[in-house]
Amino acid sequence: MTISMLGHRDELGLTEGQLLVDGAWRDGTENEQWTHVHPASGEEVGRFAVAGESDVDAAVTAARRAFDEGDWPKMRARERIAILHRYADLLREHADELRGLQALDNSVPLSFGGIYTTSVGAAADVFDHHAGWVDKVGGETLPPYQGGDHIAATFREPIGVVAAILPWNAPFLLFAQKLAPALGAGCTVVLKPSEYATFSVLRMVELLIEAGVPAGVVNVVTGPGATVGEALINHPGVNKISFTGSRAVGKHIVEASADGMKRVSLELGGKSPAIVFADAPNVGLAAMTTMGGLTLGLSGQGCVVQSRALVQREVYEEFLAGAQGMAAGATYGDPFDPGVLACPLINSRQLERVSGYVEQGNKDGARLVTGGERLDGEYASGNFFAPTIFAEVDNTSVLAQEEVFGPVLAVVPFDTEEEAIRLANDTKYGLGATVFTSDVSRAFRASRALRAGTVGINGFTLEPHLPFGGFNQSGLGREGGREAFEAYTEQKTVLLPLTEELM
Structure with a gap:
């Protein structure tokens, strides 16, 4: 018996993958493509664009503009909650299609793609859960410590532009664990899927747009991590990097983040x-x-x-x-x-x-x-x-x-x-x-x-709803639950005088 994916590819109607920049799907400026070889059959099953450095810059610039000038960070909680819940519903509606695309990506069997933690349903639940934090994560007011009559208050504000870098092995769950809290907090995102699991992620992004996420809020750059990922983590317009992958790459990201003091969340594996x-x-x-x-x-x-x-x-x-x-x-x-x-x-x-x-x-x-x-x-x-x-x-x-x-x-x-x-x-x-x-x-x-x-x-x-992450060299920070949501925010203190003098 010969294993072949070509019939499944044709049945799913797989097309060449493109970059998403400021709401528009397009090829890379250098017209390079990655050919995906299926790990079970050795066949070439599809191609997608490889982003050049100028494409990464365009994607970050679009995300930066959407954050600094767009509506998403300022959107009322009710609207953002509705979009995230709508997206969760779309994931569930397209679960079979997405599992098929994943099988073309990384050969994870359909029989396993329905097991909860690796399922589309789990990803949908992550979006539903984090939608619930949109109107609940905030600051507090504190009594004045000294001086004149004034209000001391803290606020949680979205951290800015997030570089979300995914591995290939669990694209549904890890897509959700990164984008749900980032989008819920009001951040904008430049997403880089693994070159070994791109087609399922591109379809998940298409559904985000269908759910109502505005142009520029989510951008996608595809291609190998050594070039595309490197350009992304070093871009000065990025405020936070969220990465799941190897310990060696995680260490490199920490070093690269130091120049701009980028915030970092890392999940780096284990020997459990x-x-x-x-x-x-x-x-x-x-x-x-x-x-x-x-x-x-x-x-x-x-x-x-x-x-x-x-x-x-x-x-x-x-x-x-x-x-x-x-x-x-x-x-x-x-x-x-x-x-x-x-x-x-x-x-x-x-x-x-x-x-x-x-x-x-x-x-x-x-x-x-x-x-x-x-x-x-x-x-x-x-x-x-x-x-x-x-x-x-x-x-x-x-x-x-x-x-x-x-x-x-x-x-x-x-x-x-x-x-x-x-x-x-x-x-x-x-x-x-x-x-x-x-x-x-x-x-x-x-x-x-x-x-x-x-x-x-x-x-x-x-x-x-539970935080997930590691001790020691298994990473920094947590994904899931309130901790993950807050990791995509910065805390701000505001002092408001109620008299002519604050202190």
Whole structure:
């Protein structure tokens, strides 16, 4: 059987992607294009414009003008709320179309695109949730501290022009997590989707325009991050950068932001642990849940997947057996096939990277339980890699410390609760964690002791109203909830005298 995306492309009516600048769709000034190669079939499925430096400048200038002179920042809360809710409704109406475009982008199966946290529905809920903050986030009045009779008040005002830079792996949710609070706060945006997930994002932007977002409020520049993203983060007209991606790029963004003191929100990945105690309610289910994050949907290409399992010795072999069973159930192929549950790695470079980590794991003496190789035969045209489990992994090794971003699980044994917490926190990251136990006291102790932004007990999920982000080198700031909304505002203090003298 040969995997082909061309029929799906034609059925969806995919057209060449363009830039959006000041409300007009157009090609780049340098007439360059990016050819998207599908990760499952190796076929060229579409093209889109590559923005030049002058295009980025035009997009930022349009966003700047829309913020400084336009109606969006000054729009009454009722109007902005209505537009955001209307957009959420449009997302739900076009959910099937968007899932199909995502499958053409990154090969995430339709079967997985309906799971809540990666679904269009979750993105719509994020917009609905943040629409609710538009008329609730404000300042306060404070009593005078000294001097004459006066009013001391604080206000929250939109931060300005936002550069929103998306990764490829979860375009629906991450689009929403960045644009919903930015637009709700009254900011304008220059959006750069990943070159590996552009078509679904362009359609989401078209729906924003249909919902009533004015020209210039959202602009889109497409193309590779090394050129387009670089021009965007260095542009002096940008007030804030919101980025989800690698730690290396995040560090570079922090350095680039220093020149203009740009505000920065970063989500930079992790090496999240799943801690499985012997008293877990169901060790087999814990193993399936943990390995499922590495075999289903994104095949481990997610920032918060639990790619490091810390398992108490009494149930170590039981856990390995359950994880192996989950790995054996992974299915691959055409992402439009409802029986396909997992996707390939996004490109050949990532395939080589994951292979390198597996090779390193073998060199470091970890025991390869299953997988560890590229899938061939009918899958040879794509970047498919077998679900991989390593046992007896040293927690200080490369395999346990580095973010592999692929279907590779490192299983580390432990004896005591204290050792489990020490091993879990022995990492440069700190994005998420899951604790599997039947002991409520232990669950509470562990959740407070873990240095991670989100901790699940006997399961892990994300919700639109909860803040999400990491400790340590997993990022700066939070996405979701009131914290995210306020991150797109600046606080201003106003002193208003009620007499001739203020002080």
